[in-house]
Amino acid sequence: MFSERTEPISGLVKGKPGKPLREPVLVLFASLLNLYQLYALTGNLAYLSSHPPLEPEKDWYHAIQLAGVMGLMGFTIAFTVMLVVGAAAVYFLNRRVGGAFLVVISIVGLLVSVVGIWSIMLNLDDVLAVVVSYLSPVCGLLAGYYGIRGEKVIAREKAQEII
Numbered sequence: 001m002f003s004e005r006t007e008p009i010s011g012l013v014k015g016k017p018g019k020p021l022r023e024p025v026l027v028l029f030a031s032l033l034n035l036y037q038l039y040a041l042t043g044n045l046a047y048l049s050s051h052p053p054l055e056p057e058k059d060w061y062h063a064i065q066l067a068g069v070m071g072l073m074g075f076t077i078a079f080t081v082m083l084v085v086g087a088a089a090v091y092f093l094n095r096r097v098g099g100a101f102l103v104v105i106s107i108v109g110l111l112v113s114v115v116g117i118w119s120i121m122l123n124l125d126d127v128l129a130v131v132v133s134y135l136s137p138v139c140g141l142l143a144g145y146y147g148i149r150g151e152k153v154i155a156r157e158k159a160q161e162i163i
Contacts, residue, residue, distance in 0.1 A: 022146055027084065090143070113134055
């Protein structure tokens with residue numbers, strides 16, 4: 001009449017839910033935003049490459065701007081790859097581990113986007129690039145948060161249920 005189970009009967013009846021789709025879709029959206037950010041950075045790189053510095057004594061500032069844009073392009077590519085790896089970890093391995101990885105990577109991406117906003121501001125008419133530079137890490141943070149919170153904690157204590 002009584003059985004000792006570690007999981008409620010309602011959980012046994014429902015079965016295991018399918019693979020999580022919310023986190024990979026958010027990461028896919030963040031990756032698309034990163035592609036637009038790469039497009040905006042490519043435009044900035046072309047602008048900086050085609051225009052020589054106005055004053056020869058400020059050539060170092062022009063070189064710093066060029067190196068900053070190229071570094072941001074490299075980080076955006078690496079950030080996108082790491083987001084995809086985190087989404088794969090959420091989908092295939094463990095939802096909490098992948099979510100934690102996504103949160104850490106997205107915090108780093110948010111910090112880099114705060115620092116790198118000056119290079120996007122070279123083209124003041126491109127306000128969308130400024131919004132995208134913050135929106136992509138925020139989507140990654142949301143995906144990580146949902147990944148961490150979405151995993152059900154397995155009850156370790158035995159519970160008695162009436163069948």
